Amino acid sequence: MLQALLGADGSAALAAAAPLAAGDPLAGVEALRRSGYPADLAAAAYGQATLRARAAAKFGPDAARMWFTADGLQQATRPVVADRRARRLAAAGVRTVLDLCCGIGTDALAYARAGLRVTAVDADPGTAAVAAANAESAGLSHLVDVRCADATTVDRAGADAVFCDPARRSGGRRVFDPSAYSPPWDFLLDLTAGTTCLKLGPGIDHALLPPGAEAEWVSVRGEVVEAALWCGPLARVPRRATVLDATGAADLTGDGTREATVGPVRAYLYEPDGAVLRAHLVAELADRIGGTIGEPGVGYLYTDRPAATPFARGYAVDEVLAYSVKRLRAVLRSRGVGVVTIKKRGIALDPDALRRQLKPAGDATATVVVTRIAGTPTALLCTPLPAGGAVGNARPAGTGGG
DSSP states (O other): OHHHHHSHHHHHHHHHHGGGTTSOHHHHHHHHHHTTOOHHHHHHHHHHHHHHHHHHHHHGGGGGGOOOOHHHHHHOOOHHHHHHHHHHHHHTTOOEEEEETOTTSHHHHHHHHTTOEEEEEESOHHHHHHHHHHHHHTTOTTTEEEEEOOGGGSOOTTOSEEEEOOBOEETTEEOOOGGGSBSOHHHHHHHTTSSEEEEEOTTOOGGGSOTTOEEEEEEETTEEEEEEEEOGGGOOSSEEEEEEETTEEEEEEEOSOOOOOBOOOOSEEEEEOHHHHHTTOHHHHHHHHTOEESSTTOOOEEESSOOOOTTEEEEEEEEEEEOOHHHHHHHHHHTTEEEEEEEEOSSOOOHHHHHHHHOOOSSEEEEEEEEEETTEEEEEEEEEOOTTSOOSSOOOOEEOOO
């Protein structure tokens, strides 16, 4: 069906399907059939148009000329992440890359855009065909050689670096256990002996990571999207948190073994980016912003002054209360708070259930942070700081009754 979609009739069917992609699938396919397209081509065109519409959030305007599978779109690397990885490989002197488990080819395209030659391998014939079609559509097929083969049987000799993005989806669902990756974890560990980069799920257990490798967690606009394992001469530091947003990229590095100093609640609270938390670099962030934590293992940081940092979201602490639903409800009502954002860490509670218990009413807004301070459940009433950390006059944290 991919070959059919690549033809003139397929292109026409795709063009006709694009405006229907947001509607009911059965109605959309039926509309295409009434326009004269065969049932199988109509279904394929509608399915591809739907995937392209979904892909626009990840790939922007390029999605309209790309080819997708459902699983391939889910696992495909965002271009901003893939391009940054490609630039790092190129800066390390890599000129040829063996891309194992290439999926629909988004990483291979990034390597080619960076001027690298790529051998892209996938075990599924349909997925490999999609990767080849994407290379052709992007005008990069002269740099990307797509092959259908089992990654575990491919000769790795001759490539400057190996990249592998193992399949982490099965039956449309994510796979979190590395032993259930395809290829399996044992094969991936064998790859780490060379000049290798592995793309992994962000939930990977630190205990599984081989010594000497660099583990990097990447977030895009506040969402942790992947972990990457840099091996051999590509490894630079034990742990790295990379934050990508509209202003660019920022890295925080360290060994991932330190604990931040414990201290009291102070005038400002900082909620570390998920990549910082995953990389176990809260102590390194605390050093940068002059912060302390209120409880060992609980990642909120507290400072006396506002700090401009891309690695955390900042809040001014307006009031500190010993945690009690009744007391918190009374304070919110006295402030006329009708819209409450609830955050929690280090304490078991359901934010939605708590919101119902608080019964907020009024025109004001507030952020409530429920956490532990020196072992005590505590509620903090906070005001979000503007992006970048610029604030007016600092206010010291108050202490509520009880």
